[in-house]
Amino acid sequence: MGQIWLLAKITFKEGVRNRIIIGILFFAFLLSLLNLIFAQMFTYDLSKVSVDLGLSMVSIAGLAIIFFMGINLLSRDFEKRTIYMVISRPIARWQYVLGKYLGLILMIGVSVAIIGGFAAGSVKVIMHLAPAYVPPDYSWGIFGISLLFSFLSLLTVTALAQFFTSMMTSSYIALLLTACAYFIGQNVEIVRKMLSGSEDFSTFFRIFLEAVTWIFPNLSAFDLKTIAGYGLPLDTVSTIWSALYGIGYIGLILILTVFVFQRREVG
Numbered sequence: 001m002g003q004i005w006l007l008a009k010i011t012f013k014e015g016v017r018n019r020i021i022i023g024i025l026f027f028a029f030l031l032s033l034l035n036l037i038f039a040q041m042f043t044y045d046l047s048k049v050s051v052d053l054g055l056s057m058v059s060i061a062g063l064a065i066i067f068f069m070g071i072n073l074l075s076r077d078f079e080k081r082t083i084y085m086v087i088s089r090p091i092a093r094w095q096y097v098l099g100k101y102l103g104l105i106l107m108i109g110v111s112v113a114i115i116g117g118f119a120a121g122s123v124k125v126i127m128h129l130a131p132a133y134v135p136p137d138y139s140w141g142i143f144g145i146s147l148l149f150s151f152l153s154l155l156t157v158t159a160l161a162q163f164f165t166s167m168m169t170s171s172y173i174a175l176l177l178t179a180c181a182y183f184i185g186q187n188v189e190i191v192r193k194m195l196s197g198s199e200d201f202s203t204f205f206r207i208f209l210e211a212v213t214w215i216f217p218n219l220s221a222f223d224l225k226t227i228a229g230y231g232l233p234l235d236t237v238s239t240i241w242s243a244l245y246g247i248g249y250i251g252l253i254l255i256l257t258v259f260v261f262q263r264r265e266v267g
Helices: 002-017 019-041 046-079 083-087 093-129 140-167 171-195 203-215 225-230 236-262
Strands: none
Touching: 002 046, 002 093, 019 046, 019 093, 046 093, 046 140, 046 171, 046 225, 093 140, 093 236, 140 171, 140 225, 140 236, 171 203
């Protein structure tokens, strides 16, 4: 565990020193200010829009960190061959994978906490300015749970990014595959539900679509913006199952990453 934590701290420090994260956090701060302006354009859905924009800001900033910095940190060891020095030490490859992943989620977790604070602050200000449009059952607790599920979605994408980076020799291909996986994960469940009652598609296409839903993560299951924005009751059982699904999927991807990395020639 000591080796894993050491790698995690090194990865975290590398990410914090990167100027990209400062730019992303500054961009998130600007979006918080813009939230105060944009939400005013939607009077009757003021609360819903402000919460949507706030939580979307967290997701966008988190994805930017993963795509523009996380994948670069993962692939740098291969491209600059510093991984030779790492695995030449008494560090198992599975420890390297877990250490890198833990470092990334620490970095993303700190970023989500900061950006989430900006988002909550902007939503609070908007609700204070227009209390008449705040849903009577609005809950900050559900807003916090929505923020945690946004973080869980980012952890899932991070696991996929590490998997593709460990498998590919090019960081650009890994970035492309991660972006495609994210897009599919966000939309595949919606497409499956839309086509479930249609008879216009072949059996092969239905089987293929069902296979895709099993291979790629259902990221829409982690989207609680509508529930948080409208102050709707949270289905506790469904929420717990969604959390367990996300944790289980991440665990599976990490196992596959270790399996691939164990067989990759790096020296």
